[in-house]
Amino acid sequence: MIDSEKNDETRRNFLRKLCYSAVLAFVSPSLVMRGKNKKIVEWIIGENYNPYDHYWSMGIDINKCIGCGRCAESCKIENNVPKEPFFFRTWVERYHIYKDGEVAIDSPNGAINGFSKVVSEKSLEKSFFVPKICNQCDHPPCVQVCPVGATFKSIDGVVLVDANYCIGCRYCIQACPYGARYIHPVTRSADKCTFCYHRIVKGKLPACVENCPTQARVFGEFKKKASPIERFRRMNKINVLKPALNTEPKVFYANLDMEVK
Amino acid sequence: MKNYWNSIPEQVKRISILLIVIVAAFIVIRANLVPKDFGELGHYRTSAIDEIIAQNLKYGGEILCSECHDDVAEKKASSFHKNVSCEVCHGPAADHADDPDSFTPTAPKDRDTCPICHEYLQSRPTGFPQIISVSHNPFKPCKSCHNAHDPTPPETPKECSACHKEIFSVKSLSHHAFVECKTCHKTKDNHRLSPREFIPEKPTSRNFCGQCHSDEIVNNDEIPKISMTEHEPKYVCWQCHYPHLPEAK
Numbered sequence: 001m002i003d004s005e006k007n008d009e010t011r012r013n014f015l016r017k018l019c020y021s022a023v024l025a026f027v028s029p030s031l032v033m034r035g036k037n038k039k040i041v042e043w044i045i046g047e048n049y050n051p052y053d054h055y056w057s058m059g060i061d062i063n064k065c066i067g068c069g070r071c072a073e074s075c076k077i078e079n080n081v082p083k084e085p086f087f088f089r090t091w092v093e094r095y096h097i098y099k100d101g102e103v104a105i106d107s108p109n110g111a112i113n114g115f116s117k118v119v120s121e122k123s124l125e126k127s128f129f130v131p132k133i134c135n136q137c138d139h140p141p142c143v144q145v146c147p148v149g150a151t152f153k154s155i156d157g158v159v160l161v162d163a164n165y166c167i168g169c170r171y172c173i174q175a176c177p178y179g180a181r182y183i184h185p186v187t188r189s190a191d192k193c194t195f196c197y198h199r200i201v202k203g204k205l206p207a208c209v210e211n212c213p214t215q216a217r218v219f220g221e222f223k224k225k226a227s228p229i230e231r232f233r234r235m236n237k238i239n240v241l242k243p244a245l246n247t248e249p250k251v252f253y254a255n256l257d258m259e260v261k
Numbered sequence: 262m263k264n265y266w267n268s269i270p271e272q273v274k275r276i277s278i279l280l281i282v283i284v285a286a287f288i289v290i291r292a293n294l295v296p297k298d299f300g301e302l303g304h305y306r307t308s309a310i311d312e313i314i315a316q317n318l319k320y321g322g323e324i325l326c327s328e329c330h331d332d333v334a335e336k337k338a339s340s341f342h343k344n345v346s347c348e349v350c351h352g353p354a355a356d357h358a359d360d361p362d363s364f365t366p367t368a369p370k371d372r373d374t375c376p377i378c379h380e381y382l383q384s385r386p387t388g389f390p391q392i393i394s395v396s397h398n399p400f401k402p403c404k405s406c407h408n409a410h411d412p413t414p415p416e417t418p419k420e421c422s423a424c425h426k427e428i429f430s431v432k433s434l435s436h437h438a439f440v441e442c443k444t445c446h447k448t449k450d451n452h453r454l455s456p457r458e459f460i461p462e463k464p465t466s467r468n469f470c471g472q473c474h475s476d477e478i479v480n481n482d483e484i485p486k487i488s489m490t491e492h493e494p495k496y497v498c499w500q501c502h503y504p505h506l507p508e509a510k
Contacts, residue, residue: 127384152305162309198316
């Protein structure tokens with residue numbers, strides 16, 4: 001009898017402790033998370049921008065692109081990208097598909113100086129422009145390979161580069177299947193499109209979207225009902241570049257030809 | 262305890278001391294080298310976000326421009342250029358918005374700027390207004406006829422060739438050179454004012470081409486004739502033959 005009473009007491013104690021630990025287990029992380037959340041809000045422009053409320057993506061309509069290259073030029077101006085024709089955060093490619101199936105792609109100076117007319121003896125099947133940009137993958141291969149954690153996916157889904165922490169090893173340039181990265185010749189660190197992160201946290205559009213004269217580029221929140229991106233995805237037949245790689249790009253193309261690589 | 266320490270072989274003692282020193286050094290060095298805010302949100306420095314958003318704006322954005330220049334914004338909002346942001350033509354102007362006196366954006370006055378978008382290229386989408394600048398009023402600045410804030414053509418074009426120059430020049434070399442556009446394309450008058458709302462029609466039946474090309478019709482012998490009942494009766498003619506091309510293939 002005495003033994004069983006003793007056992008009862010320990011069971012009660014055990015259950016009590018179980019309750020305490022359950023409460024602790026659920027409450028403490030949420031307290032910690034709330035603390036973190038608050039801190040990020042303070043980091044980013046006072047109380048006006050909470051990265052947990054956003055998830056950015058872009059839409060590009062091939063049928064609307066006129067190849068004027070204003071996106072590439074405004075990007076270079078906005079982000080101090082070197083003027084030499086090897087460094088681009090965004091650029092426009094021209095595809096010429098001939099009747100015999102040959103595909104010719106060119107992008108003279110990223111389309112900043114415009115395109116000249118192509119003279120060819122072959123008869124042309126079709127021709128169009130394709131704006132290219134960092135695809136801001138949801139599963140970014142460039143982030144996986146960075147040995148120091150200098151490139152990362154931010155809370156709001158944008159893949160960013162920490163230029164002061166980058167060691168310039170170029171693994172990310174090798175890993176990017178879209179050729180969207182380059183080494184900045186001045187800082188010697190990797191550089192790429194940030195969706196103009198300094199603009200979007202202030203409620204402005206990225207420079208390329210702002211300056212696209214035909215609204216071939218659309219920018220907004222991913223999976224939010226009122227977002228222009230959701231309208232874009234609903235109204236168009238959507239594809240992404242290299243879907244087989246499972247990088248899950250957040251740059252969506254409308255009217256994309258199968259020849260586009 | 263002392264006995265236990267003494268019982269450990271000398272080489273094991275030395276190597277374990279060395280090991281402890283190495284581990285301690287690693288911990289101290291790592292604590293000093295890894296930035297304090299590394300790993301707070303993920304495998305990166307949190308302050309990197311601060312550094313990235315500290316970048317200065319160069320483009321203010323159209324909303325900012327229209328706060329002061331509301332008259333121009335209003336005019337542009339109802340024109341063909343309603344989607345063209347101010348800074349596409351006037352250049353980056355965030356500095357101008359901060360302090361209007363310190364920096365004034367320029368307006369393009371030459372013939373170089375407009376053709377960036379409006380010069381004819383075969384890759385541009387059909388329906389986008391394009392010119393061939395060598396032959397389009399040479400040496401005349403664009404703005405002498407077109408207001409960039411409301412770029413409606415100065416005169417409503419009378420000829421189809423004013424806009425559809427490429428098709429017109431190809432057709433003029435074809436067998437159909439003397440067939441007028443309107444013979445085949447029924448076009449409402451309003452097409453000239455709002456081209457995309459009133460799209461011209463194409464012939465919908467085989468009999469339309471058959472008016473000249475059926476072997477039952479007696480007319481000029483040079484016109485190729487086919488039997489309307491035997492020659493691919495399932496298709497409308499222009500699904501295979503492109504009548505604007507010289508060979509009409």
